[in-house]
Amino acid sequence: MILCLVAMVIFGVLGIFSAKYRELAKEAFGCVFKTIQLKPCDTKLDQRIKSKLIAKLMKYSPWLAKLTYKNFYILSWIFTLLFFGSMAYTAYSLYNLAVYGSCSPGSFCVFNPNANITEDNNVCNITGKFIEFYGAECPHCNKMIPVVAQVENETGVHFDKLEIWHNDTNKNIYLIYSEYINRDCGSLGIPTFVALKTNNSMCGEKTVDELKTFIIQNG
Amino acid sequence: MIPDKELERIRSDFPILSRGINGKPLIYFDNACMSLRPKQVMQVMNQYYEEYPACAGRSIHKLGKAVTDRVAEARKTMAKFLGAKRVEEIVFTRNTTEAINLISHSLDFKRGDAVVTSDREHNSNLLPWQFLSKKAGVEHRVVYSNDNMEFDLERFEEAVGKGVKLVSLVHTSNLDGYTLPAREIIKISHEHGSLVMLDGAQSASHKQVDVRKLDVDFFALSGHKMLGPSGMGVLYGRYELLEKLEPFMLGGDTVQSSTYDSHVLLKPPEKFEAGLQNYAGSMGLAEAARYIEKVGREKIEKHENELNKFISERLLQIKGTSIIGPKQVELRGGVVSFNIEGLNHHDVAIMLDESNIMVRSGQHCVHSWFNAHNIPGCVRASLYIYNTKEEAEKFLSKVAEIAKLG
Numbered sequence: 001m002i003l004c005l006v007a008m009v010i011f012g013v014l015g016i017f018s019a020k021y022r023e024l025a026k027e028a029f030g031c032v033f034k035t036i037q038l039k040p041c042d043t044k045l046d047q048r049i050k051s052k053l054i055a056k057l058m059k060y061s062p063w064l065a066k067l068t069y070k071n072f073y074i075l076s077w078i079f080t081l082l083f084f085g086s087m088a089y090t091a092y093s094l095y096n097l098a099v100y101g102s103c104s105p106g107s108f109c110v111f112n113p114n115a116n117i118t119e120d121n122n123v124c125n126i127t128g129k130f131i132e133f134y135g136a137e138c139p140h141c142n143k144m145i146p147v148v149a150q151v152e153n154e155t156g157v158h159f160d161k162l163e164i165w166h167n168d169t170n171k172n173i174y175l176i177y178s179e180y181i182n183r184d185c186g187s188l189g190i191p192t193f194v195a196l197k198t199n200n201s202m203c204g205e206k207t208v209d210e211l212k213t214f215i216i217q218n219g
Numbered sequence: 220m221i222p223d224k225e226l227e228r229i230r231s232d233f234p235i236l237s238r239g240i241n242g243k244p245l246i247y248f249d250n251a252c253m254s255l256r257p258k259q260v261m262q263v264m265n266q267y268y269e270e271y272p273a274c275a276g277r278s279i280h281k282l283g284k285a286v287t288d289r290v291a292e293a294r295k296t297m298a299k300f301l302g303a304k305r306v307e308e309i310v311f312t313r314n315t316t317e318a319i320n321l322i323s324h325s326l327d328f329k330r331g332d333a334v335v336t337s338d339r340e341h342n343s344n345l346l347p348w349q350f351l352s353k354k355a356g357v358e359h360r361v362v363y364s365n366d367n368m369e370f371d372l373e374r375f376e377e378a379v380g381k382g383v384k385l386v387s388l389v390h391t392s393n394l395d396g397y398t399l400p401a402r403e404i405i406k407i408s409h410e411h412g413s414l415v416m417l418d419g420a421q422s423a424s425h426k427q428v429d430v431r432k433l434d435v436d437f438f439a440l441s442g443h444k445m446l447g448p449s450g451m452g453v454l455y456g457r458y459e460l461l462e463k464l465e466p467f468m469l470g471g472d473t474v475q476s477s478t479y480d481s482h483v484l485l486k487p488p489e490k491f492e493a494g495l496q497n498y499a500g501s502m503g504l505a506e507a508a509r510y511i512e513k514v515g516r517e518k519i520e521k522h523e524n525e526l527n528k529f530i531s532e533r534l535l536q537i538k539g540t541s542i543i544g545p546k547q548v549e550l551r552g553g554v555v556s557f558n559i560e561g562l563n564h565h566d567v568a569i570m571l572d573e574s575n576i577m578v579r580s581g582q583h584c585v586h587s588w589f590n591a592h593n594i595p596g597c598v599r600a601s602l603y604i605y606n607t608k609e610e611a612e613k614f615l616s617k618v619a620e621i622a623k624l625g
């Protein structure tokens with residue numbers, strides 16, 4: 001039964017390309033459907049899949065074929081679990097892709113292969129620089145310290161942290177960006193995060209995910 | 220064996236052997252289930268549909284006449300094929316199963332009568348008797364084979380005593396190819412006043428059968444196991460017996476005339492052939508019989524058994540294999556039923572199929588025997604007129620490869 005379920009999905013996909021697999025997918029579907037209705041599935045489909053597979057294996061390695069034949073049910077369970085595991089992981093990766101633009105932030109992503117992996121293990125394709133403007137006594141800014149640290153840790157992107165309440169040089173830098181900050185935040189305030197590559201900014205207390213998205217979109 | 224040249228010519232008559240499957244050659248070893256068909260059979264059947272696709276026996280026009288003549292000719296061919304005394308002794312049926320059921324329904328069984336069968340009957344020669352036993356209180360006796368799976372004449376003599384109306388036996392078994400000593404059995408049965416029916420589904424197509432020499436009362440066969448069309452069979456019955464039998468299916472073509480409350484039946488065989496018939500089928504069947512006769516049934520029997528000898532000897536040298544049936548291959552005709560230790564029979568068949576080698580796996584409709592012996596099933600290779608030694612070699616080398624999995 002479990003083999004039928006897996007077969008249905010696999011042949012369903014292969015069936016897009018070949019009529020032969022479409023037939024098998026149909027059969028597997030019938031089998032699964034019957035099982036759901038608590039009727040016996042008598043097509044011997046699982047036995048056919050098994051023996052066909054062994055017959056193919058036999059051509060390459062009789063030893064491996066024998067091992068597979070003897071342990072087929074254990075192996076099919078292992079493969080089934082791996083199959084569903086990888087399906088779940090794929091779903092998770094697709095979610096990441098939708099949210100962060102990479103299925104696996106920080107490493108190679110098949111859905112977005114252009115994302116390059118830097119030596120620092122950065123988020124796929126981040127090349128831009130980021131600044132966080134803050135005030136030494138600003139409570140919102142202090143709350144952001146662990147959040148920013150986590151984001152830096154997970155993405156490898158570093159924020160240049162510039163204090164502006166006591167440091168005039170930094171304050172002048174802040175004012176250079178005031179036009180963009182006003183545009184994006186509606187007013188001037190801190191903490192403020194600025195992406196130097198796009199001149200986009202973001203103000204106030206943010207979550208880890210919001211910061212990551214900001215990095216991905218503006219890096 | 221059939222000489223190579225002739226074998227080549229025979230093979231060229233079977234389109235599927237040259238066409239193969241997806242262009243790859245096939246080895247067809249499932250002849251006990253259905254044989255392949257030569258182009259001659261198909262041509263004759265096409266001719267019916269193309270040239271005279273009409274009724275036999277009813278219509279007086281040219282097409283009707285053409286069909287009537289050809290069906291009569293087909294009946295004559297089948298009568299000759301079985302050695303029947305009269306053409307009217309040949310009743311066309313759909314298959315062996317229908318022929319056996321005709322007898323089980325039409326012979327006037329009474330409560331207390333008995334039917335004797337062997338212990339390895341096809342369901343088609345078992346269920347009708349079980350049904351009769353339930354419905355009409357007819358006793359069903361089974362004669363068990365001896366240790367070498369041969370028919371046990373002593374046990375049979377014990378079973379065939381008083382009250383046995385019919386002895387119904389598989390002539391050649393589809394399980395192991397064994398042919399029972401029909402002559403002796405029939406002689407003993409007749410001495411006890413019992414009628415005998417032989418299930419000839421696997422015999423008439425593979426060996427010489429002469430119903431008169433056998434002195435058998437009823438004989439059933441299927442066309443699709445003897446190069447003929449699917450859904451076509453024959454019941455032979457001794458004319459005096461057929462005359463007395465009531466048909467179990469009635470309707471058009473079985474009556475001379477009818478009023479609102481009565482009818483007069485036709486004579487055999489028409490009274491058993493209700494409704495319009497498979498005319499193309501009967502013509503195809505007769506053509507198949509002619510084809511077999513042209514090659515010669517003795518030659519076919521020898522060819523199959525020699526191939527079987529070649530296969531059986533080598534098969535038993537493969538580790539873990541065992542053959543079902545009598546030890547002597549001479550007794551097993553053209554059938555090799557076997558198992559490989561540690562391997563499921565269906566798995567073996569599927570793996571062979573991957574190499575386009577077609578065999579049958581399972582219990583081959585002889586469930587009762589397998590259940591009695593606690594064997595889940597077996598792989599069966601059954602041979603025919605067109606099988607070659609090269610095919611046997613390929614089959615054996617594949618089986619040897621598969622056996623390594625066990």
Ligand SMILES: Cc1ncc(COP(=O)(O)O)c(C=O)c1O
Nearest residue numbers: 314315316341343393418420441
């Ligand atoms: C010995 C025997 N009897 C009867 C039958 C039933 O034949 P059919 O299905 O053609 O009626 C078979 C077919 O496999 C057979 O092998």
